[in-house]
Amino acid sequence: MDLSPDRAQQEQGQSAQSQAYSYLLAQIRLGQLEGGTHVVADRVASTLGISRMPVREAIRQLASEGFMTLRSNRGAVVTALGANEIVELYEMRAVLEGLAMRLATTRIDRQGLDEADIALSRLDRARVNVDRFITAHDQFHDVFLEYCPRPRLVGEIRRIRRATEPYLRMTLKVSSTAVQNTTAEHLELLSAIRSGDPETAERAMREHVLRTNVEELVPGGV
Amino acid sequence: MDLSPDRAQQEQGQSAQSQAYSYLLAQIRLGQLEGGTHVVADRVASTLGISRMPVREAIRQLASEGFMTLRSNRGAVVTALGANEIVELYEMRAVLEGLAMRLATTRIDRQGLDEADIALSRLDRARVNVDRFITAHDQFHDVFLEYCPRPRLVGEIRRIRRATEPYLRMTLKVSSTAVQNTTAEHLELLSAIRSGDPETAERAMREHVLRTNVEELVPGGV
DNA sequence: ACCAGGATAATTGTATCCAATTCAAGCGCT
C-alpha cells in the first residue's frame, strides 16, 4: 500500500498522530464533518497515507475533548450538539471568560487597549464574510485573553469556542442579524475593561457571551 | 509472556483501555503516582497484563484531561501542579460550580435539601479521617450537582475536583485547620440555596470554593 | 579526574497482523 517512501505529510515533519488530529479537527470545525457522521479509522488512515493506529489515538483525544463520541465496539461519531448542549457550552464559556476578563482588567496596558481597538475595527470591516468574521471575532476576544495569566483557563475557553464554531458558522450563514450589533456589543466590552473595575468587566463579558449567542438559540431565555 | 488465557482483568469484562485509564487515574488520585513521575507505557502494560497500545491511548486521554503531560518522543509524565496552577483550577471550579449552584437553586426540592442535610452531618462526622472526609465532602457537593441539568458542566467540575484531589489530600494530612470550619462553611451554602435566590446561591458557592481552598495556598490573596 | 564521543540499551512512534464484535444479507423454515 505504501508505494512512495517520501510521503506528503512528512514534508511537514509532523507526527502522524498530530496530523490526523489536525485534519479531523479542521474538518469538524469547518462543518465538513457534520455531527452524527460515523468516522471510520481505516478510511481516514488511507486518506492521509498513514496507518490506523495514530488515527485511533487522535480520535480518542478528540473524544475526550468532546468533539467526538465513542461507542464501545461501534466506532466514533462526530458529536452532534443539540440546542441544549450549545447553550450549556456558552453558559460555561460565559463564566470562564468572565473570570478571564476580570483577571485581565487589572493587567491590560496601553498597548493591549490599542490592539483591542485595532481588532475591533478589523472585526467591523469583516462583517461581510462569515469566515473572516469568525476569525476577526476570535482575534478580538484573544486580545483580552493575552492579558489573562491563566493558561488552562484560556485553553478551556478556546476549546469551547472551537466546539461551538460549526454551529456559529451555520447560524451566521442563515441569519446575519447577529452580525449587526457586533460593533456596539464589543465597544461595550472595551469600555468595561477601560473602566478598570474587575467586577464591571467580568459582568460585561458574562452578559456579552450570553446575549450574543444564547439569546438566538433560546429566544425565551433560560 | 501471556501465560494464562483467562486473565484477571477480563473477570471485570472491562476493556483494556478503560482498565488502564482507571488504574492510572486511581494511582494519580491517591498520590501513589506523584507529579513529575515518568510513566513508561510498557511497564504499566505488563503490570496490568495487557499490551502497550491500550495504555498509550489511556495516557493520551489522561493527558488531554490535564492529568498527564506528553513530551514528543519522550514519554508522559504525571502533571505536577504548582501553587499557581492549583489556584487556577480552584478559580475555574469556583465560577463553574457557582454557575451550577445558580441553576440548581431554582430546581432543588424538599428531598434534595434533606439529602444535603444528611450529607452535611455525615461530613461533620467524617472530619477525623482524611479519606472519609474527602469522600463525604465530594458527596455533599454532589447533592447540588444532581439538581443541575448540565451534564458537561457537572463533568468538568468533577474533573477539576479529581485533578486537585492529591494536593488536597497532602494539605489535609499536614494541617487539618481546613477541616475545622467545614461544618459552618457548608451550612452557609445550605442557607444560601434555601434562600431560593440564584444570585445569592451562586455568589455563596464561588466564595466558598475560593475561601476554603485558595486562601490556604496564597494567604495574601490573589 | 573530567569531558567528548560513540556504542548500546530503553523507550516511543508507527505499521501490520490477529481476534472479537457488529452489521447486513441471504437462506431456509414455517
Add this chain to the structure above:
DNA sequence: AGCGCTTGAATTGGATACAATTATCCTGGT
C-alpha cells in the same frame, strides 16, 4: 410472504513487530 438463523464482510479492539528517537553508559583522550 414473513420470520429467525446463519454466514460473511466490515470494523473495531488488541497484540506483536519493526523503525526511529532518546537516554545511558562506557571508553578513550586530554
